[in-house]
Amino acid sequence: xxxxxxxxxxxxxxxxxxxxxxxxxxxxxxxxxxxxxxxxxxxxxxxxxxxxxxxxxxxxxxxxxxxxxxxxxxxxxxxxxxxxxxxxxxxxxxxxxxxxxxxxxxxxxxxxxxxxxxxxxxxxxxxxxxxxxxxxxxxxxxxxxxxxxxxxxxxxxxxxxxxxxxxxxxxxxxxxxxxxxxxxxxxxxxxxxxxxxxxxxxxxxxxxxxxxxxxxxxxxxxxxxxxxxxxxxxxxxxxxxxxxxxxxxxxxxxxxxxxxxxxxxxxxxxxxxxxxxxxxxxxxxxxxxxxxxxxxxxxxxxxxxxxxxxxxxxxxxxxxxxxxxxxxxxxxxxxxxxxxxxxxxxxxxxxxxxxxxxxxxxxxxxxxxxxxxxxxxxxxxxxxxxxxxxxxxxxxxxxxxxxxxxxxxxxxxxxxxxxxxxxxxxxxxxxxxxxxxxxxxxxxxxxxxxxxxxxxxxxxxxxxxxxxxxxxxxxxxxxxxxxxxxxxxxxxxxxxxxxxxxxxxxxxxxxxxxxxxxxxxxxxxxxxxxxxxxxxxxxxxxxxxxxxxxxxxxxxxxxxxxxxxxxx
Numbered sequence: 327x328x329x330x331x332x333x334x335x336x337x338x339x340x341x342x343x344x345x346x347x348x349x350x351x352x353x354x355x356x357x358x359x360x361x362x363x364x365x366x367x368x369x370x371x372x373x374x375x376x377x378x379x380x381x382x383x384x385x386x387x388x389x390x391x392x393x394x395x396x397x398x399x400x401x402x403x404x405x406x407x408x409x410x411x412x413x414x415x416x417x418x419x420x421x422x423x424x425x426x427x428x429x430x431x432x433x434x435x436x437x438x439x440x441x442x443x444x445x446x447x448x449x450x451x452x453x454x455x456x457x458x459x460x461x462x463x464x465x466x467x468x469x470x471x472x473x474x475x476x477x478x479x480x481x482x483x484x485x486x487x488x489x490x491x492x493x494x495x496x497x498x499x500x501x502x503x504x505x506x507x508x509x510x511x512x513x514x515x516x517x518x519x520x521x522x523x524x525x526x527x528x529x530x531x532x533x534x535x536x537x538x539x540x541x542x543x544x545x546x547x548x549x550x551x552x553x554x555x556x557x558x559x560x561x562x563x564x565x566x567x568x569x570x571x572x573x574x575x576x577x578x579x580x581x582x583x584x585x586x587x588x589x590x591x592x593x594x595x596x597x598x599x600x601x602x603x604x605x606x607x608x609x610x611x612x613x614x615x616x617x618x619x620x621x622x623x624x625x626x627x628x629x630x631x632x633x634x635x636x637x638x639x640x641x642x643x644x645x646x647x648x649x650x651x652x653x654x655x656x657x658x659x660x661x662x663x664x665x666x667x668x669x670x671x672x673x674x675x676x677x678x679x680x681x682x683x684x685x686x687x688x689x690x691x692x693x694x695x696x697x698x699x700x701x702x703x704x705x706x707x708x709x710x711x712x713x714x715x716x717x718x719x720x721x722x723x724x725x726x727x728x729x730x731x732x733x734x735x736x737x738x739x740x741x742x743x744x745x746x747x748x749x750x751x752x753x754x755x756x757x758x759x760x761x762x763x764x765x766x767x768x769x770x771x772x773x774x775x776x777x778x779x780x781x782x783x784x785x786x787x788x789x790x791x792x793x794x795x796x797x798x799x800x801x802x803x804x805x806x807x808x809x810x811x812x813x814x815x816x817x818x819x820x821x822x823x824x825x826x827x828x829x830x831x832x833x834x835x836x837x838x839x840x841x842x843x844x845x846x847x848x849x850x851x852x853x854x855x856x857x858x859x860x861x862x863x864x865x866x867x868x869x870x871x872x873x874x875x876x877x878x879x880x881x882x883x884x885x886x887x888x889x890x891x892x893x894x
Contacts, residue, residue, distance in 0.1 A: 328358040328449070329381035333365045333372070333392040333399075342490055342504040342552065343387045343416060343441065349488025350446045365392055369399055377406060383452070385437075385445070388416040390682065390704040397430055404432035413448070415441045417519055418704065421685035423465045427472050436465040440509070442487055444478055484509065484529045491541060502580075503541060503549045507534045507566065511554035514622045515611075516688035517650070517681060520554045528562065535569055542577040550580040557583045557592065564592055571599045582607045585637075586629040593633065597640055605644035608634065608673075613664045616655040621689070627667075634671050647673040651722050652681030652708035654689075654696050658718045662755040669754040675734050678726040680719070681708040724762040724771045725755075731780055732761075737810035738784065740864040741802040749791055761787055781807050782819045797821075801860050808854050808880055809887045816854075823855045825875055831894045848881040853894070861889060 328351055330344045344360050351358040359379055363372045376384065376399075384403065386396050400412050415437035419426055423436045435458070437444045444463035451458050458466045463478030481487065491503070508528045511520035541549060557563035570579050585608045588596075596604070612618060613627055637645055647668050651661055668676055683690040683698060683706045693700065697712040710716040732738045742757075750757040764787045765771040775783070781803045789796035800820045807816055816822045825831070832853045836843070843851055856876040861868045868891050871877065877894040880887055 327379060327381045328356055328383045328385065329361055329376060329379050330358060330385050330387070331361045331363070331376060332387035333363050333367070333395055335365060335391045337364050338501050339364075340501045340503055341387055342506065344385075345490035346442050346488060347385065347415075347445050349490055349492075350442055351449065352492070353488055354446065354449060356449050365395055369395065369402070372399060373402055373406070376403060381407075381410060383411045383413065385413040385415060388414050388418040390418055390684070390706070393418040393704050401430070401432050411435070411452075413437060413445075415445070418685070424472050424474055427465060427467060431467075434467050438463050438465060439478060440481060443481060480509075480523065480527070482527060484527050485533065487529070489533075489537060491537060503546050504552050505538070505541075505549050506552045507556070508553045508559075512558045513555065513624065516621045516692070517653070517684070518554075519684055519686060522686050526555075526558060528559070531562070531565070534566065538570070539573065542573050542575045545575065546577050548578045548580060551582070554582060555584050555587075556581040557587050560587065560589050560592070564589070564595065567592065567599075567604075568595055571595065571603060576602070578602060578605060580605045580607065582609070584608075584625070585633045586626040588633045593636060596637065596643060599642055601642040602644075603642075605646065606637065607646040607648065609648045609650075610664070610668050611648065611650045612653055612656050612660075613667045614653075614656050614660045617653050617660070620654040631667075631671065634673070638672055638674075644675070645673040646675040646677065647671065648677045648679055650679050650681050651719065652711060652714060654711070655713060657713040661714075661722070662759075665755040665758075666753060669733075674736075676729060677734075678722065678729055680723070680726075682706050683708065721759065721762055721766075724765055725758045727772070728758055728761055728765065731775075732758075732784070735777075737777070738781075738803070738806050740806050740809070741784065741788075741799065743865065744802055744863055745788055745799060749788070760791070764790075777811070778807075778814060778817050782817050785820055798858065798863060801856055801858060802863055804854065804856070805860050805864055805878075805889075808852060809889070812850055812852065812880075812882050812887075823857045823875065825855050825894075828855065828894075835892060835894055843881070846881060846883070848883055850882040852880040852882070853892070854878055854880070855894070861891060864889075 330347050332341045332344055334341060341362055344362070348358055348360050361376060361379065363375070386400060388396055400414070403410060404412060411434045412432060413435040414433050419436045420438040423438055427433050427436060435448065437448070441463070444461060447461045448458065448464060451461060458464055459473070459475070462476050465472065465474045506529070508526050510523050510526040511518070512526055538549065581604065583606050610630070611623065618625065634645065634647070637643055649661075649664055649668055656664070665678065681689070683693055683700045690706070699709045699711070699716075701707050701709065708719065710719060732742065746752060746754055746757045750760070762771070770783065785800050785803050788799040792799070804816055804820050804822065807814070807820070835853065836851065854877070856878060858876065859870050860876055860878065862870070866889060871891045871893050873893070877892050879890050879892045
């Protein structure tokens with residue numbers, strides 16, 4: 327019995343590699359079972375589940391997020407099932423493979439690189455007595471000896487790769503389904519594993535259409551393409567985007583795209599795509615020309631900015647932008663400039679990532695030359711280099727955390743839009759840096775905090791930066807809070823405003839306007855009173871009511887919350 331297993335980073339994720347190998351097993355009639363767990367699962371539970379399946383061959387899919395737990399698990403499984411043959415594969419074992427097997431004698435074999443053909447030959451050789459000498463891409467143990475066979479040539483005809491999805495029950499639940507229409511990348515960025523393989527190979531278009539149609543028909547909620555640069559072949563990408571845009575159903579498609587390679591035809595098509603159908607992840611990484619040259623990355627920043635602005639303005643496609651801290655030639659000030667450039671584009675999601683010096687990449691080989699200090703265990707993340715100190719990277723880590731809490735959550739939008747231009751002259755990096763230093767000074771950095779507490783902390787910070795206008799910031803935070811937390815009470819530290827007979831007035835208003843509110847289809851309504859012209863501060867053009875205070879009606883509709891002044 328063959329068991330194909332992995333530890334995913336989260337339950338909602340699925341493993342594409344195992345499904346290709348399951349396809350191999352299916353084609354040659356090998357009895358098999360796919361078993362997926364997460365790194366948060368108890369290893370005792372995982373081990374018990376695998377032992378219960380009684381495998382004689384166990385193949386693990388290994389990545390930077392799961393390799394340490396996988397090795398612990400494999401070690402214990404070998405103790406309980408000493409005759410079990412354990413095979414490791416995936417990017418985390420494809421480099422320095424002999425050393426891995428020397429350090430971990432419970433690993434019997436390792437499949438390097440693309441594994442489908444190697445795994446097929448391994449299974450067939452095992453049936454015929456176990457002569458593995460001629461299998462390219464395989465490292466294997468024989469007694470005390472470790473043999474490393476030559477590398478395998480890349481499969482040029484991807485139609486020979488088995489179909490990964492059949493009647494797999496996983497696609498009836500709410501997991502993300504990973505899919506690829508190509509392998510390889512036309513670029514050669516020195517920090518990326520894709521740079522170790524030159525050129526791009528494509529799966530047949532008709533195969534892609536048929537399999538995606540079948541997945542969408544089965545109600546998959548999201549298909550995430552793992553193509554490194556989905557639109558590197560413009561005509562093919564346009565054809566696929568048009569096909570995906572016209573598919574029935576509600577499936578969301580996530581792509582990694584090259585923004586400056588979007589053609590006018592693509593932009594025209596994307597303008598009409600229904601909201602929620604596509605989401606784009608775009609790696610900016612840096613705007614420093616010396617950095618881009620050092621990492622072998624080519625991009626037209628002007629064209630990139632122009633295209634991203636168009637996409638953001640249309641609001642029908644979720645836009646995710648990435649930066650990488652720790653790249654060569656990018657010091658703290660340069661990174662601040664890259665940060666402000668990306669922030670100014672106002673993406674839906676902004677991720678400040680940190681360089682990982684992955685096995686097999688050029689940047690890892692060059693690490694001593696640039697004084698890189700990095701974790702010598704997965705994920706091999708940078709600690710310092712010639713341009714960034716450890717203290718600076720530590721501050722950037724807190725900034726990244728606050729970016730997720732405040733910007734990416736989109737529950738502070740009105741407050742951030744008001745205070746950053748006024749208090750920090752539009753310099754978003756300065757705002758998040760100052761907030762990070764405040765968090766560190768108050769010993770709040772890295773602590774789990776309830777959402778309500780985040781509003782109070784931000785009010786405290788802004789009041790210290792500009793005490794004269796403290797009331798404005800608190801009222802904007804109340805506005806943000808009520809927009810985004812329909813069932814929660816406003817934190818008392820923000821100073822909620824009340825007026826005489828407020829509850830009676832509100833009940834009378836709601837009774838009087840009951841039919842009109844019902845016609846609007848609001849799921850819930852709420853009325854809050856403000857002591858100042860809050861909608862003006864929030865940039866919402868509404869005539870102020872005649873009374874000396876400012877009642878706002880919040881209508882919580884299915885996809886948005888509308889705000890308007892009322893007479894109370």
